[in-house]
Amino acid sequence: METAEIRRRFLAHFERAGHTPVPSASLLLDDPNLLFVNAGMVPFKPYFLGQETPPYDKATSVQKCVRTPDIEDVGKTTRHGTFFEMCGNFSFGDYFKERAIELAWDLVTKPQSDGGWGFDEARLYPSVYVDDPEAVALWRKITGLPDDRIARLGKSENYWSMGVPGPGGPCSEILIDRGPAYGADGDFSAEDRYLEFWNLVFMQDELSAVRSKEDFDIAGSLPKKNIDTGMGLERVAFMTQGVENMYEIDVMFPVIRMAEQLSGRRYGADPVDDVRFRVVADHVRSGMMLIGDGVTPGNEARGYVLRRLLRRAVRSMRLLGYEDPALPELMPVSRDKMGETYTDLHTDWDRISRVAFAEEEAFRKTLQAGTHIFDLAAGQVKQAGGTRLAGDQAFALHDTYGFPIDLTLEMASEAGLSVDEEGFRALMGEQRQRAKDDARSKKGQHADTGVYRGILDGHGPTEWLAYETLETESRVLAVLAGGVGVPVLREGEVGEVVLDRTPFYAESGGQVADAGRLVADGALLEVLDVQRPVRGLVVHQVRVLEGELVQDATLHARVDPAWRTGARQAHSGTHVVHAALREVLGPSALQSGSYNRPGYLRLDFGWTTALDPDQVRQIEQVSNAALRADLPVGWQYMTLPEAKDWGAIALFGETYDNTKVRVVEIGGPWSRELCGGTHVDHSSQIGTIVVTGEASVGSGNRRIEAHTGIEGFDYLARERDVVGQLTTLLKTRPDDLVGRVGDLVERLRAAEKEVEKARLAQLLAGGETIAAQARQVGPVHVVAHRVDGAGGGDARTLAMDVRGRLPQGEPGVVVVIGVVDDKVAVVAATNDAARERGLSANDLVRAVGPLVGGKGGGKADVAQGGGTDASRVGEALDLVVAEVGRTAGA
Structure with missing residues (x-):
């Protein structure tokens, strides 16, 4: 049975049983705890947590999922993959254990000719939580299986919780016996033998004092018992298609x-x-x-x-x-x-x-560059007589050049070397910990959402009026500081306030939160930020400017109207620029992210090449033409499928309501996007759109920045002032300014070339004198010379010139050390006769490097290095003479 048919039969089975089919959500949901949707129930979490009322009492879906913790192990086992599809059926207080078991068993065992999957009952083993005798009795009743065919498993396998206080409950799985070739009889921990492919979660308990996923207290029963099931589509596919594992399915x-x-x-x-x-x-x-x-x-x-x-x-x-x-x-x-x-x-x-x-x-370019760096590192290890590449070198290849560790291991093996994997793993662990600490700090006060859920449960969702008004009379439901409730916020303190109703826009969809004031009896508060830490609850971060604020106070909430006007202009401007972008570049130029604040917009979009100036100008022209046309801006609500049929663009990474979405359109079909932001009423109200930059923000992603409204005019005024100053300074007309500046630049470059030519001639003019002052160290002519004001390039040029002036056919060594602002450049050069006597420029640079606080290397004829300690240059030059004498036997 093909995978598509398995999926179709699953959805049809549960739709016939009264479930509402729900399309798969995006892999990207607005959940601070998840990179990607990693289970079929994730889009339904607000319903299970009681944050929202479900629009249906039972649902079914096939959800796209990605799990990433074990990417390095993909392919090594045949059970797990990164992307997978999870089939699920969900009950929100409708049916419970008995009906869930009936529905699952019916689909799994029904003959394929009758629309089922046709699994052989003799190979199926239900598993239950060891302390759930009710589930054991139901499995016996529904399936007729004997008691010894029902496996009892512990909390780690068969109890579901999220690891935080809230709903939980026992699980029941359906396992298939793949036969003795995959493990011992009755060994249910041998996942290859008894493969779980369907998991039924009986969400019945209210968990408290959660110490871990397996250590918690059960405070009582949930008022509504729910069903959450997950069935791995790929697992069923490989078992019905007669192949060994998920990688071999159709x-x-x-x-x-x-x-x-x-x-x-x-x-x-x-x-x-x-x-x-x-x-x-x-x-x-x-x-x-x-x-x-x-x-x-x-x-x-x-x-x-x-x-x-x-x-x-x-x-x-x-x-x-x-x-x-x-x-x-x-x-x-x-x-x-x-x-x-x-x-x-x-x-x-x-x-x-x-x-x-x-x-x-x-x-591919990274591999090319990394291979070159690896070859240098491997050569240094071998030259030093070593057999092991250091962990920090392997980490640098990985971190700086994107070179995978297993590729480093492979190439090291080919070169006859090993790699300090322990050192590499330790450095990787430090990097991961830094990333975790950084992520934790960025989550800030909303990382633990328990206090906000408590407010939501106690008072219900915030009445959010940002679309209707800029002012409300509101009551203070909660006052918080440092993430915990407090009785009062006093003058100068920063905290959080939850109101029963608010006109403030909470940051979302790329639009920053509103600014404004809260005014209570004897108190004045500045609104610094507005967020939704849990769905349905709006939280205001505030600073008390005057007086103090207590819970249950009545206050006047007022959004700064100028701020809101600027934010509306920027957000509508983003939609206009997005539509212009697609008109100029084509429909595949889709927005992948945005940021809007009053007077400024930033739009990221998928594109692999830089835009040329003509394209940027066209995007700006199309945008402003839309403003001049005074296009109407409107919005309406509809279901997500209706919105997509209507041609509305659903932006990547955004979360949309399962029953209705808000579609904002500008100029009818010219711009239709799903959006919850605030907008102008007509495009002309944006004022102007001035594109100020276009740049790369990563592989396959570009960014356009622009100013809108009065800020756009201010930007143009500043540009005009710069042009005016330049035309006055250069005594030319604005239309001739580019040509005049270009002419000056060319003249400057020509002058710089002449200066450089004269400087180099002056530098080399001393080469003959320096060569004539060579010391005789045994049979070798040695030049060890310091040049102040010479960088690496100059030192190399001088060293090569002096080497050419030494007596032909006789051994010669030149070491020039240049010093500029206490930075040291070391260049060594040897001729053929010197190398025949075993003298190497590379050895000389490596020898003097530690003295000048650096290192370097190269080939036997020319090598170069650098350092940061100019105080020991004299010692370094003396060491050159000593090293030549030792090597040449003088």
């Missing part, structure tokens, strides 16, 4: 087949190669799906995960012996299979392929 194995053709190697012939083939199949698919949902390669967070996946796929192809560009051959194969379900892969292929292929090209 939507993944074609990539392996293509990799076989490209590499000339065969899957199944070599266990090491098999891991590489599986990495390719998984990472090509995972990378494609992430790009499809708006991720672009980068060095942080989601972008770094994508970069690792794509580069590991390319690297694995290299290890399989294929060194040409691989993704253009492999990714279309994955697109054709996954695109049968996810049609956006076809319609958005131009953007997806451009991002992926550009990343591979960048990595």
Whole structure:
């Protein structure tokens, strides 16, 4: 049975049972604790946590998921992959254990001819939580299985919790026995033998005092018992398709087949190669799906995960012996299979392929540069008589050049060297800890959301009126400082305030929060920031300017109208620039991120090449033409499928309501986007759009910056003032300014060349004198000379000139040390006769390097180094003479 058919039967089965089918959410959700959606229930968390009322009492979905903790282990086992699809059915207080078990068992065991999956009951084993006798009785009742066919497992396997106070409950899994070839009879910890493919979570308990996922107290029962199930689509696919593992199913194995053709190697012939083939199949698919949902390669967070996946796929192809560009051959194969379900892969292929292929090209350059650095490092180790590449060298290759450690290991082995892996891992661990500490600090006071959930549970959601008004009369529901409730905020203190109703826009969708004031009886507070730490609750960060604020106080909340006007102009301006961008570059130029504050906008978009000045000018012209046309700006609510059918653009990484979304349009179909921000009523109210910059922000991603409104006019005024000052200074007209400045630049460059030529001639003029002062050290003519004011280039030029002036056919060594602002440049040069006597420029530079606080190296004829200690240059020159004498036997 093909994967698409398994998916179709799952959804049809639960739809017939009254479940509302819900489309897969994006892999990117607005959850501070998750990089990606990693389970089918994630989009439904607000319902399970009681933060929102579900629009249906039961639902079913097939959710795209990505899990990243064990990327390095992908392919080494045959059970886990990075991207996978989780089939789920969910009940929000409707049915519970008995119905959940009935529905699961019916689909799994029903013959394929009747629309089921047709699993052999004799091979199926339910598992239950060891302290859940009710589940045991229900499995016996529904399936007729004997007691010894129902496995009892502990908390680590069969109790679900999120690791924080809230809902939890026992689980029940369906396992399939794959036979004695995969493990011992009755050994349910042998996952290859008894493979779990369906997990039913019976969400019935209210957890408190949670010390870990397995150590907590059960405070009582939930008022509504819920069902959350997860079924691994890929696992069912490989079991119904008669293959060994998920990598061999119909939507993944074609990539392996293509990799076989490209590499000339065969899957199944070599266990090491098999891991590489599986990495390719998984990472090509995972990378494609992430790009499809708006991720672009980068060095942080989601972008770094994508970069690792794509580069590991390319690297694995290299290890399989294929060194040409691989993704253009492999990714279309994955697109054709996954695109049968996810049609956006076809319609958005131009953007997806451009991002992926550009990343591979960048990595190929990285490999080239890293290989050169590795060769130098390996050569130094061998020259020093060592056999091991240091951990810090391997880390530098990884961290600075993006060189994977396993590629370093492979190349080191080929060079007859080992690698200090422990040192490398220690440095990697330090880097990860720094990243965790940084991420923790950035989460700030909203990292622990328990206090906010308590406020939401006690008072309900905030009445949010940012679209309707700039002012409200409000009541203070809670006052917090340092993340905990306090009775009062006093003058000068900074804290947080939760109101029953607010006109303030909370930061989201790239738009910064509103600024304004809260005025109570005898108190004045400045609003510094507005956030939604949990869905439905608006929290104001404030500074008390006068008086003090207490809970239950009544106050007047007022948004700064000038601030809101500027924010509306910038946000609507972002939509206009996005539409102009797509008009100039084409529909694949899609926004991947934005930031708006009053008078300023920043828009990131997927594109692999820099825009030329004409394109930037066109984007600005199209934008301002839209403003001049005074296009109407409107918004309306509809379901997400309706919005997509209407042509609205859903921006990457944004979270949208399951039942209704807000579509903002400017000029009708010219610009239609899903957006929750504040906007002007007509495009002319934006005032102006002045593009101030276009630059790269990572592989496959560009950024446009612009000013809007009065800030845009101010920017133009400043530009005008600069032009005016230059025309006065240069005594020319504005239209002639570029030519006049260009002429001055050319004259300046010509003058600099003449100065440089004269300086170099002066430097070399002393070469003959310096050569004539060579010391005789045994049979060797030695020049050891200091030149103040000479950098590395000058020192090298002088050393080569002096070497050429030494007696021909006789051994000669030249060492020139230049000093500029206490920075030291060392250059050594030897002639053929000196090298025949064993003298090496590389050895001389390495010998004197520590004396001047540096190091260096090179070849036997010419070598160069540097340092930071000019106080010991004299000692260094004396050491040169001593080293020559020792080596030449003088």
